Amino acid sequence: MPLVETTYVPPLIFRNYHLSTVYSALIRKVPLEQDRERIDLNDGDFLDLDWSFSEERSDKVLVVIHGLEGSAKRPYVTGLAKYFNSNGWDVAAMNLRGCSGELNRHFRSYHAGATGDLQEVVEHILQKGKYKTMAFNGFSLGGNLMLKYLGEKREISQQIKAAVMVSVPCDLHGSLKQLQKKENYLYAKRFLSKLRDHLMMRAENFPDKLSKEEIEACDSLLDIDNLYTSRAHDFEDALDYYNRNSSRQFLKNIKIPTLIINAKNDGFLSPDCYPVEIARKSEHLFLETPAYGGHVGFLQNKKVTYNEERALEFLNSRT
Template identity: 30%
Template sequence: MHLCAAGLLAQGYGVVRLNLRGVGPSAAYSRGPYHAGLTQDLRDVLSGLAVRFPKRPVAMIGFSLGGHMVLRLAGEAGQKGKPDTLAGVMSVCAPVDLHATQSRIAAPRNRIYHAALMHWMKRDARSWVACGTPLADKLETLRTVRDFDDALVAPAHGFEGAEDYYRRASMQTVASEICIPTLVLHSNDDPWIPLQSYHATQWPKRPDVTVMIARGGGHVAFMAAMPNALGMWTWLASIWQYWAEN
């Protein structure tokens, strides 16, 4: 995200980097967790930007789960209407099928990453889960992303459970309704986001909707079947951070 922002700034574009609800600095101003279909947060940000920068068009770029959210927003534009300033969206390695993605992340090959991801998710959750409550005690017992979604995310947003959340929030349910310029990028060796999900998605047949599958690149150039130097460095750094925080 830093590299993308720097490249756009160098070309003269204005850039706003957005944290998901409850993550990082946003935790102090948020209530409850984000979820993959929480596009109202994106609409609120667009409304706020429109007040500060009237009539200035905005292109939203999302990475990983953020990519899913901007694609969901693009699909909902056909049903709920397009935010006035939204000129287009771009996703990078978005988990277009939420159920398939959580299953892949939980696979034995991804054991270390899964453990690190759960550590970070629990850490962020502690900022809004009240200490000493039954939910706080339950948080420490969760072992998988699905457990986390089932126990915390789904009930916080009115879903009946993890499976109901994955089914109703997945951008696949609105993919065919995308009606704004959209660029979808993914790699054929992403270890966490199944490539088959992209083939199974019903993308609209529009000239301004483009799906591109790169040959190599891993998950946002983070980790691939044959990691490059940058991917290996970030992978080792994340493992070091995980163990240091533990």
């Protein structure tokens, strides 16, 4: 498919990458009533789904996954869910393992390619027998996970009709190197701080596998992925983790209509996170690259964001 022509024109203030990114992540508020459902996973662990519902009974469900160290309570998730609920969709917002406010049971938690957990969520929701149509919407790390899922050698349920992914680091190592740049110092520092805090709690539960001294010695996200992510999830090291889980290599295999919205001024994304040639050769992959939007920003002079409106438009036209 050719590149999708974008119509996103933000207010002048939100043409700034930092303002768009920070406002969306830390200032925007979208209250939403959600019902929590705990799923016991096949390996004895658990994860939590936060549900919100259309006023009218719906046979359509949107499955949403948040980004790195996020949750289903983040405003980019609740904003999307509220907008879809008001337009006839139920929404199941997935909290990745350890991200729902309670540490998960196992030493392992989540990572950018943990598609087995998504498979269990899909099966759980479809077993309810309520939904004829399912669609995906992933943000950042969650978008990478969902793209990998759709492009892996697996049988995709016929109920899964289409997908939209926002601000996706299709090349994980490239995105890591972007975050290490001077202009992203504060973002990298914030992620590092949150991940270290998370691992400190995990070290209390698993002192034989992780020490506080090891965590305190981590000075970068690469260190975290070498110390924990790779070790806990059976990768050789951080680079092996990035190489095996970057979704870019799976995009050519996607067989349902899938839209990626990556802003050109997203400072978290490397050049390989804009799969222009793959999209041009694909029958199913659509790529939209607005000039502005930052990382999961896309703010407008209205309550809903551009990516929320585009997601509904794209999914409704293909379901």
